[in-house]
Amino acid sequence: MAQTAVPERIRRLDDVIEVVWTDPDHVGRFSVRALRLACPCAVCVDEISGRPLLDPATVAETLRADRIDLVGGYAMRIRFSDGHGSGMQTFEWLRAHCPCDGCLAGRS
Numbered sequence: 001m002a003q004t005a006v007p008e009r010i011r012r013l014d015d016v017i018e019v020v021w022t023d024p025d026h027v028g029r030f031s032v033r034a035l036r037l038a039c040p041c042a043v044c045v046d047e048i049s050g051r052p053l054l055d056p057a058t059v060a061e062t063l064r065a066d067r068i069d070l071v072g073g074y075a076m077r078i079r080f081s082d083g084h085g086s087g088m089q090t091f092e093w094l095r096a097h098c099p100c101d102g103c104l105a106g107r108s
């Protein structure tokens with residue numbers, strides 16, 4: 001079984017969360033707003049149908065990450081400036097959606 005990549009460092013940079021992965025020279029810079037729109041919690045996604053419940057028009061373009069907490073050794077939880085903070089982004093999900101040029105090219 002392949003091991004999931006893990007972050008070496010996670011930090012807030014204005015409207016971006018930077019994830020520095022343990023593999024050499026791999027850095028993903030995730031838009032805070034994009035992470036909020038992708039929140040998988042039951043408030044944002046219907047648990048039965050998987051239908052999105054969050055209206056993107058209600059998420060401010062100027063959204064910030066007020067706090068980032070690690071959840072075990074597998075995820076992070078973000079407290080957003082709109083008060084939301086019940087969802088988790090797993091490291092596996094973050095890596096699969098990494099917006100760096102190399103990852104984007106690999107998914108094309």
